[in-house]
Amino acid sequence: MAGVSWQEQILLWGANYYGSTERYLLFHCMSHSWNMHIVFFVFDCQYLTKEISPAIPAVAAVLFLFVISSLFRTSFSDPGIIPRATQDEAADTEKQIEVPNGSSSPTYRPPPRTKEIVIHGQTVKLKYCFTCKIFRPPRASHCSLCDNCVERFDHHCPWVGNCVGQKKLSLFLFIHLISCSTLCLHICMCHNSSCIIG
Numbered sequence: 680m681a682g683v684s685w686q687e688q689i690l691l692w693g694a695n696y697y698g699s700t701e702r703y704l705l706f707h708c709m710s711h712s713w714n715m716h717i718v719f720f721v722f723d724c725q726y727l728t729k730e731i732s733p734a735i736p737a738v739a740a741v742l743f744l745f746v747i748s749s750l751f752r753t754s755f756s757d758p759g760i761i762p763r764a765t766q767d768e769a770a771d772t773e774k775q776i777e778v779p780n781g782s783s784s785p786t787y788r789p790p791p792r793t794k795e796i797v798i799h800g801q802t803v804k805l806k807y808c809f810t811c812k813i814f815r816p817p818r819a820s821h822c823s824l825c826d827n828c829v830e831r832f833d834h835h836c837p838w839v840g841n842c843v844g845q846k847k848l849s850l851f852l853f854i855h856l857i858s859c860s861t862l863c864l865h866i867c868m869c870h871n872s873s874c875i876i877g
Contacts, residue, residue: 724739731868742861749857750839753851753854754840755841759830759846761811761813761815761816763827764811764812793814810826810828819831830844839854
């Protein structure tokens with residue numbers, strides 16, 4: 680597929696995307712989530728169902744499904760990758776950047792790799808990416824691990840094995856919210872059951 684670096688895998692005809700070599704961390708993260716829930720369901724749920732409410736295992740199961748599905752969606756979806764320039768586009772851009780007849784002079788300096796555009800009346804300077812051969816939009820950055828420019832790049836998350844960018848920032852935050860909610864439920868219920876027993 681054109682416009683994608685060698686480090687990605689495009690799955691299911693572009694519907695899924697996996698961007699990095701950190702697969703073991705994703706599966707490590709998932710195994711911790713599975714183990715935490717298995718321990719909760721095996722040791723605490725029977726007691727909590729009898730003593731407090733049968734809704735507790737149902738809520739825990741729903742939260743667990745949200746965590747796992749959100750983790751998969753974040754790991755296997757496009758973070759907002761900006762397609763690389765084709766060879767023809769890269770050649771045209773290089774011609775526009777180079778100063779005509781300026782490279783033969785002894786004091787020649789390469790031209791700046793920036794381009795100014797106006798957005799909503801504000802002048803914005805776009806930086807050139809030497810790897811992707813494009814002028815990156817504002818707030819885009821090149822991820823050295825995925826080897827792609829990503830729109831509104833936030834960071835590369837090793838736990839999901841992918842970049843967090845424009846297309847998945849809200850999903851990434853949703854994972855943290857649901858994970859913290861699940862953890863709080865487990866802690867409160869386990870503490871509650873130990874107080875009732877003890």
